[in-house]
Amino acid sequence: MPSVLSLIGAVTVTTISMRLILFLQPYLKPSKLDRYLTEKDSWALVTGATDGLGLAFVQELAHRGFNVVIHGRDPDKLNGIKTQLEKQYPGRRFQILVLDASTTTPQQITSLSLPPISVLINNVGGGPPGRLWLRFHDRTVQEVADMVTMNATFTAMLTHRVLGDLQKTQPPRLVINVGSVVSSLHAAWMEPYCGTKAFIESFSEALHVEMVAEGHDNNVEIMCLKAASISTKSSQLPPSFTAPTPRVMAKAGLDRVGSGRVTTGPLLRHEVMFAVMGMLPKATLSKVINSMNSFKIGRG
Numbered sequence: 001m002p003s004v005l006s007l008i009g010a011v012t013v014t015t016i017s018m019r020l021i022l023f024l025q026p027y028l029k030p031s032k033l034d035r036y037l038t039e040k041d042s043w044a045l046v047t048g049a050t051d052g053l054g055l056a057f058v059q060e061l062a063h064r065g066f067n068v069v070i071h072g073r074d075p076d077k078l079n080g081i082k083t084q085l086e087k088q089y090p091g092r093r094f095q096i097l098v099l100d101a102s103t104t105t106p107q108q109i110t111s112l113s114l115p116p117i118s119v120l121i122n123n124v125g126g127g128p129p130g131r132l133w134l135r136f137h138d139r140t141v142q143e144v145a146d147m148v149t150m151n152a153t154f155t156a157m158l159t160h161r162v163l164g165d166l167q168k169t170q171p172p173r174l175v176i177n178v179g180s181v182v183s184s185l186h187a188a189w190m191e192p193y194c195g196t197k198a199f200i201e202s203f204s205e206a207l208h209v210e211m212v213a214e215g216h217d218n219n220v221e222i223m224c225l226k227a228a229s230i231s232t233k234s235s236q237l238p239p240s241f242t243a244p245t246p247r248v249m250a251k252a253g254l255d256r257v258g259s260g261r262v263t264t265g266p267l268l269r270h271e272v273m274f275a276v277m278g279m280l281p282k283a284t285l286s287k288v289i290n291s292m293n294s295f296k297i298g299r300g
């Protein structure tokens with residue numbers, strides 16, 4: 001009898017230890033971002049780059065040696081940020097790309113003129129100002145369509161344009177799609193956002209599987225950063241341990257490059273939080289999320 005109990009104990013301890021190692025693994029490996037810095041003139045492209053997480057990605061990429069194409073919808077804001085970045089990072093080059101992500105057509109994407117892109121960060125996402133959280137039937141049909149275009153279609157079209165006709169001899173390329181934990185939490189009052197973030201995750205995973213099947217996985221890395229709260233203008237959260245600044249999140253996201261995971265949470269602290277929350281029954285979890293979000297309806 002004692003030997004059966006010791007066997008059960010040993011199996012339990014081994015299983016828990018292995019799960020813990022797998023859980024921690026992406027946070028222990030050093031970033032392999034340098035792999036995409038192949039030439040003196042390596043370019044990254046970041047969408048939604050005039051504020052929040054997008055701007056932080058631009059700063060972190062410039063800091064780590066990349067020239068960056070900064071995308072946004074407002075040419076004046078983009079030019080102002082470009083001037084600031086040129087002063088802040090004198091050795092780097094910056095280009096602007098003006099496109100409204102909620103209305104961009106396939107023709108506009110096809111006719112884009114871009115430098116060769118080593119790193120694409122599909123960051124743009126959210127909802128119309130003040131309407132990220134809203135009762136579904138208080139949204140207009142046009143707004144629902146625009147949110148789907150900005151959060152899902154735009155990412156798929158731009159990824160298609162940047163990856164182009166894949167050749168095994170091309171320099172390595174990285175695509176980071178910014179997802180969100182809400183794709184698994186199924187939050188009320190943000191259905192188009194939750195649904196499109198689930199698209200982002202599934203699209204990224206499927207694209208990775210195709211890269212493996214076609215033998216491109218050695219030089220094309222696909223990631224989905226499943227982010228949780230960040231202190232930005234759309235989240236309306238003040239900076240805190242649970243809602244870090246965009247720069248902390250961008251740095252963590254780039255540190256996960258080469259971790260071997262497609263979908264990954266950038267920050268360990270958020271993963272621990274969600275692992276604990278995931279133990280709650282679904283109905284209880286929904287009540288908790290609703291109580292955190294109900295005051296945001298019509299704001300953010």
Ligand SMILES: NC(=O)c1ccc[n+]([C@@H]2O[C@H](COP(=O)([O-])OP(=O)(O)OC[C@H]3O[C@@H](n4cnc5c(N)ncnc54)[C@H](OP(=O)(O)O)[C@@H]3O)[C@@H](O)[C@H]2O)c1
Nearest residue numbers: 048050051052053073100101102125227229230232234235
């Ligand atoms: N904040 C969070 O708590 C959180 C959590 C999980 C995931 N995320 C994800 O992180 C990403 C960035 O979020 P964020 O909080 O940093 O957002 P943000 O602070 O609201 O910034 C959004 C950026 O996207 C641009 N943008 C918005 N609509 C656009 C459009 N139609 N066309 C072109 N550009 C547009 C904005 O430009 P303007 O300057 O012109 O407004 C801005 O540069 C999103 O994918 C979001 O879903 C955020």
